[in-house]
Amino acid sequence: MTKAIRVYGVVQGVGFRPFVHRLAEAHGLAGYVANKGSYVEIVAAGTEDNLAAFRRGLVEKAPERALILHLEERETEPFPGEGFSISESEAAQGSRFVPPDIAICGACRRELFDENDRRYLHPFINCTDCGPRLTILDEMPYDRERTSMKSFPMCAACAAEYHDRASRRYDAQPIACHDCGPQVYLLDGTTRGAEAIRSVRRAICDGKIAAVKGLGGFHLCCDATNEMAVRLLRERKRRPTKPFAVMVRDMAAAEREAEIPDALREVLDGPEKPIVILRRRKGGRIASAAAPGSRRVGLMLPYTPLHLLLFDYPDGCVMPDALIMTSGNPPGAPICRTDGEARETLLPLADVILSHDRRIRVRADDSVMEVYGGGPYMIRRSRGYAPLPVVLPSLEHVRDGVLAVGSELKNTFCLGQGGLFYSSAHIGDMGDSRSVECLRETTARMASLLSIEPRVVAYDPHPAYHTARFVEELGLPTVAVQHHHAHVVSCMAENGWTKPVIGVAFDGTGYGTDGSVWGGEILLADYKEFTRIGSIAPFLQAGGERAAREGWRIATGLWRGETGTEAALRLGLGNEEEISAQCFLLDHKVNTLTSTSAGRLFDAVSAVLGLCRVSTFEGEAAMALQFAAENWDSEGEVFDLPALGMAEDGRLLLPTTALFLEIAKRRLAGESAPALAAAFHASLAALVGASCRAAREKTGVSTVALSGGVFQNTLLLRLVERNLRESGFHVLRHRLIPANDGGLSLGQAVCAAARAADKN
Numbered sequence: 001m002t003k004a005i006r007v008y009g010v011v012q013g014v015g016f017r018p019f020v021h022r023l024a025e026a027h028g029l030a031g032y033v034a035n036k037g038s039y040v041e042i043v044a045a046g047t048e049d050n051l052a053a054f055r056r057g058l059v060e061k062a063p064e065r066a067l068i069l070h071l072e073e074r075e076t077e078p079f080p081g082e083g084f085s086i087s088e089s090e091a092a093q094g095s096r097f098v099p100p101d102i103a104i105c106g107a108c109r110r111e112l113f114d115e116n117d118r119r120y121l122h123p124f125i126n127c128t129d130c131g132p133r134l135t136i137l138d139e140m141p142y143d144r145e146r147t148s149m150k151s152f153p154m155c156a157a158c159a160a161e162y163h164d165r166a167s168r169r170y171d172a173q174p175i176a177c178h179d180c181g182p183q184v185y186l187l188d189g190t191t192r193g194a195e196a197i198r199s200v201r202r203a204i205c206d207g208k209i210a211a212v213k214g215l216g217g218f219h220l221c222c223d224a225t226n227e228m229a230v231r232l233l234r235e236r237k238r239r240p241t242k243p244f245a246v247m248v249r250d251m252a253a254a255e256r257e258a259e260i261p262d263a264l265r266e267v268l269d270g271p272e273k274p275i276v277i278l279r280r281r282k283g284g285r286i287a288s289a290a291a292p293g294s295r296r297v298g299l300m301l302p303y304t305p306l307h308l309l310l311f312d313y314p315d316g317c318v319m320p321d322a323l324i325m326t327s328g329n330p331p332g333a334p335i336c337r338t339d340g341e342a343r344e345t346l347l348p349l350a351d352v353i354l355s356h357d358r359r360i361r362v363r364a365d366d367s368v369m370e371v372y373g374g375g376p377y378m379i380r381r382s383r384g385y386a387p388l389p390v391v392l393p394s395l396e397h398v399r400d401g402v403l404a405v406g407s408e409l410k411n412t413f414c415l416g417q418g419g420l421f422y423s424s425a426h427i428g429d430m431g432d433s434r435s436v437e438c439l440r441e442t443t444a445r446m447a448s449l450l451s452i453e454p455r456v457v458a459y460d461p462h463p464a465y466h467t468a469r470f471v472e473e474l475g476l477p478t479v480a481v482q483h484h485h486a487h488v489v490s491c492m493a494e495n496g497w498t499k500p501v502i503g504v505a506f507d508g509t510g511y512g513t514d515g516s517v518w519g520g521e522i523l524l525a526d527y528k529e530f531t532r533i534g535s536i537a538p539f540l541q542a543g544g545e546r547a548a549r550e551g552w553r554i555a556t557g558l559w560r561g562e563t564g565t566e567a568a569l570r571l572g573l574g575n576e577e578e579i580s581a582q583c584f585l586l587d588h589k590v591n592t593l594t595s596t597s598a599g600r601l602f603d604a605v606s607a608v609l610g611l612c613r614v615s616t617f618e619g620e621a622a623m624a625l626q627f628a629a630e631n632w633d634s635e636g637e638v639f640d641l642p643a644l645g646m647a648e649d650g651r652l653l654l655p656t657t658a659l660f661l662e663i664a665k666r667r668l669a670g671e672s673a674p675a676l677a678a679a680f681h682a683s684l685a686a687l688v689g690a691s692c693r694a695a696r697e698k699t700g701v702s703t704v705a706l707s708g709g710v711f712q713n714t715l716l717l718r719l720v721e722r723n724l725r726e727s728g729f730h731v732l733r734h735r736l737i738p739a740n741d742g743g744l745s746l747g748q749a750v751c752a753a754a755r756a757a758d759k760n
């Protein structure tokens with residue numbers, strides 16, 4: 001009997017074909033396995049029993065990194081040959097799975113430090129189970145000749161391993177060794193190889209700043225246990241307070257620095273090796289300047305051989321257990337990936353730059369996640385995760401390719417076709433022209449890698465978004481997707497939910513259909529459409545761009561009608577001149593918008609409580625408010641507030657201005673900031689619960705989707721989730737797709753595909 005089997009999923013670049021080969025031989029089957037681009041094809045001939053056992057083994061014994069999403073099997077004409085082989089890759093049309101990069105495996109790590117191994121201390125050691133994938137890909141299918149490794153012809157020894165079925169490196173595309181692989185060097189033009197690594201290690205030990213080329217871009221790096229070095233990096237990077245990520249030597253070092261929940265240990269040390277934001281332990285050695293004023297720290301483990309060599313090298317230099325590893329990029333711009341970019345932007349920041357000659361084809365920042373509900377809660381989805389698809393069988397029949405260009409901040413894009421939606425790695429902020437260029441370039445590359453030709457472009461209709469020009473250039477039919485609708489759809493899609501939901505979309509800012517600033521929205525939504533059924537109470541946002549960073553401006557506005565300027569002065573929101581200038585803007589509606597932004601409400605409360613008057617990075621004020629609330633050791637008080645109101649258009653209004661005034665009044669009366677911060681969270685969660693109950697009564701819908709950047713606040717998320725569950729709601733929330741604008745493109749793409757489905 002001969003069977004043809006098609007396997008769909010992550011089956012390229014994860015050692016799947018060699019695995020099939022070994023399995024087929026173990027069961028005495030003849031035939032071949034081939035990479036078809038969108039799937040792996042297996043033709044296998046043998047007895048019925050052997051074929052059945054083979055089929056079971058495919059699923060049960062698949063390599064750890066493989067992910068089988070779908071398997072098709074049919075009987076076919078008898079296979080004429082003998083033996084089993086791997087046939088050369090053929091490109092094919094259709095949906096594809098582009099493999100993400102994989103952190104160095106245990107076996108390679110052991111060889112790296114084994115003096116008797118021929119790859120002893122080789123900075124590019126990898127195998128079938130680990131190494132670069134997406135970041136070195138030119139084209140699919142994934143084969144050496146279509147990657148950055150094509151400039152490094154295999155030496156005889158590597159070629160022998162590559163072709164040896166028994167080898168750990170059988171069919172490992174990026175295989176390399178000292179003789180044939182890429183080389184590291186300093187950007188001083190002379191120092192190469194071992195001496196380059198030694199120099200960088202010395203520089204770091206001496207408290208200097210290094211830039212190091214990694215898997216998906218350059219990092220800026222220094223001794224994380226050296227307060228002065230970390231401060232120097234902050235000064236040079238002009239980043240006063242935003243936390244830096246820290247790479248720790250190993251799990252033991254991670255345990256010394258932070259509390260690691262059991263479920264997160266596997267994630268931290270898993271093949272993706274993301275940055276995980278953890279609670280710091282007392283007595284840890286990481287400098288406080290790494291995350292000023294915060295009880296948390298973002299930790300990751302080394303994920304490339306070069307990282308391991310930075311920590312350990314036989315040169316007598318004693319390295320610290322923790323290194324700052326922050327993306328090497330100007331704020332908002334994409335991470336640097338070429339020597340040219342590094343020279344231009346990192347040379348003024350770094351004392352020494354360690355590069356190498358394996359080209360990075362697709363950038364990949366480190367992924368960042370928080371811990372929530374005992375599992376990961378994604379903040380930035382990039383290396384290791386992008387571009388794995390979200391699979392929505394209900395949209396499988398939509399054959400037209402969709403491109404969603406994402407948001408202005410934290411931009412990602414998303415390509416979708418046939419029910420598969422591939423969100424890109426983090427790009428950057430579109431206010432920087434380099435990010436727009438990166439978006440342009442990466443969409444083209446990914447469209448070609450995935451073999452998706454976009455027929456329609458989904459975008460955010462905000463008139464000031466820099467994505468608009470790019471959308472225009474594409475010259476394709478467009479679909480405008482309202483910002484908060486996209487958030488809600490992204491959450492539905494991540495959960496595979498297709499029925500209507502009550503969407504709670506809380507974030508900093510999004511363009512409303514009425515031209516005002518939205519950001520505290522309750523929507524009745526499905527993939528295609530939405531109705532705005534509620535929002536927080538509108539307020540005036542005066543001062544343009546600055547109002548988005550300066551919470552005291554929002555607070556002054558919220559206070560205006562009630563207590564005049566005197567109270568604002570007493571709480572130190574500003575000096576007399578500042579307050580009266582702000583009041584002038586408000587009174588004369590200069591540079592003033594109507595807003596329902598939940599993010600700005602958090603900023604205002606943070607300012608009133610004296611926690612953060614002006615943010616130096618996005619979300620700083622809200623984070624300060626969350627941390628203050630978490631420092632309060634009991635449940636926050638739920639204030640008695642007026643009932644839900646109603647706007648002119650009939651939507652529900654959450655009495656959030658009343659909540660703000662209650663907080664302000666109590667603060668003036670001398671109540672503690674942490675207590676009030678906790679009460680703000682608890683009371684806001686209660687208001688969200690009340691509005692969802694009212695929405696359920698109106699609509700009969702009892703599933704709620706929680707999305708938008710404000711839900712990065714895991715305290716608020718926990719309180720809202722609990723409130724809703726207690727009221728019998730089914731709650732959808734994010735896990736591996738960010739709640740913030742990084743998840744927006746997925747929602748846009750799914751919305752556009754759902755609308756296209758109607759036309760088919």
Ligand SMILES: [Zn+2]
Nearest residue numbers: 105108127130
């Ligand atoms: Zn390996």
Ligand SMILES: [Zn+2]
Nearest residue numbers: 155158177180
């Ligand atoms: Zn070699």
